Amino acid sequence: MKKTITLSTEPHEAEIGPHRLFFQPEMYGDEFLDAYSQLQDVQKTFSGGDVESMSTDQLRTLYSQMRRFLSRLMTEESAAEFLRFVVRDAAGTVLSVHTELEKAEAEAARLDGAGVADESMRLPDRVLVELLEWVVEVYGGGNRPTGSSNVSAPASSRGGTGGKGRLPSRASTRAVGVSAP
Incomplete structure (x- = not known):
């Protein structure tokens, strides 16, 4: 077998x-x-x-x-x-980019006049x-x-407006969320 x-x-x-x-x-x-x-x-x-x-x-x-x-x-x-944390000098020149805020802050602290900008994806x-x-x-x-x-969000709204039309078949279901191939 x-x-x-x-x-x-x-x-x-x-x-x-x-x-x-x-x-x-x-x-x-x-x-x-x-x-x-x-x-x-x-x-x-x-x-x-x-x-x-x-x-x-x-x-x-x-x-x-x-x-x-x-x-x-x-x-x-x-x-x-x-996750994108950018370390820049006082002139705005990019010195380094990090995926961890702590590492970016440590790098900025090491460099005189440097700061950290959070340029992470906003969702x-x-x-x-x-x-x-x-x-x-x-x-x-x-x-x-x-x-x-x-850590749960309320269900997404169904969208559209309510109507007085017939309800869809009970056998049909609605897919909600992120899908993956």
């Missing part, structure tokens, strides 16, 4: 408006779980994980960690587009949450990692 198991070799792709982000084809379970665990630890630090009771600063930290988590799963090129919070949920499905094999997550 022979069992053949294939490994994904093509990156996963998320198309978000004009942006295309590519994620690593395969992720070792421990790498994924370590990254996911860090995100959950940050979330639990604030208000026991209750997003609605978080302060603005706490939410910024949480969303920053969500972005960091996502970038860890991306290909190097997509991560560099998604609405609901898109970050959808992307987060999608990568958990992709790398979690359709199953969420153990532990609950309260």
